[in-house]
Amino acid sequence: PPVGAAAGAGAGAAGNFTRNATINYELDKTVRHTRGAPGAVKRLSVAVAVNHKRPPGSDGRPGKPVAPSAEELKRIEDLVRESVGFNEQRGDTINVAAASFVLSEVEALPETPPWQDPVTIALAKEAGKYLVFALIALLVWAKLLKPVFEMFAAAAQRAEAERKAAATAAAARQSVHAGGIQAGRPFEDKLQGARDAAKQEPKLVADLIKEWMGGNGT
Known part of the structure; x- marks a missing residue:
């Protein structure tokens, strides 16, 4: 076919065609909840005071106080690091120092009346x-x-x-x-009674008769 006729037909078909398109843009949403452990430690600051040693003297009594050496303090510091869970990245600090624990004499209380x-x-x-x-x-x-x-x-x-x-x-x-x-009683009974009395108490009866005779003589 002729070239002009084909071009005209194509232009007419393109002019009658319509296309509609809708594009939706949606965003996905993700929500996360993070719950930390209760009582979490943010940072540790540990201070340790080491008392001076008092080695016994010749008499067996405690002598003068002697400060611990640097090696002893280092061993104590390492022990503290392990026991408390030292974490340098967290910002933990440990300080070990020697100090003399002086025992002051207790003042005697006054006696109460x-x-x-x-x-x-x-x-x-x-x-x-x-x-x-x-x-x-x-x-x-x-x-x-x-x-x-x-x-x-x-x-x-x-x-x-x-x-x-x-x-x-x-x-x-x-x-x-x-x-x-x-x-x-009759006289005989009285006389018998006197006889019985004389037998039982002869001395008394004799004294009584003497009194009677003495009374009659006067």
Whole structure:
């Protein structure tokens, strides 16, 4: 076909074609949560003071203080580094130094008088309670109980005295009654009684007869 005709046909077809395109740009989003361990150590600062040594003297007693050597301090520093977990990148620092721990003499406290001693005061208060109870019991005994006991004792004594008096009176009545019976006995009984008395107490009867004879002679 002719060249002009083909070109015209191609131009007409291109003019009738339409193309639409939509491009979307989206961003991906990633969220991360990082939780650190609780109580994390940011940095360590360690200071160690090493006491001076006191080697014993010839007498066995502690001598003068002697500072530790540099080698000893280095060994102590290395030991501290290993024990605390030293980390130079974290900024940790360690300082080991020698120092003399001087023991100052303890000043003696003044003696406390017994009347100001808290222990003595507490004991005195406790003893005072029992003393008050004892005094109250003594007063109750002296004012109330003792008079009652004395009253009962006096009543018992009076009852015993009355009993003895009654017994004595009864014995006297029996004696009088027996005497009255003896007064009415016949003369022979009296004579026999005198004989029996002379046998039992001859000396007494002889003295009695002498008194009678002496009385008749006068």
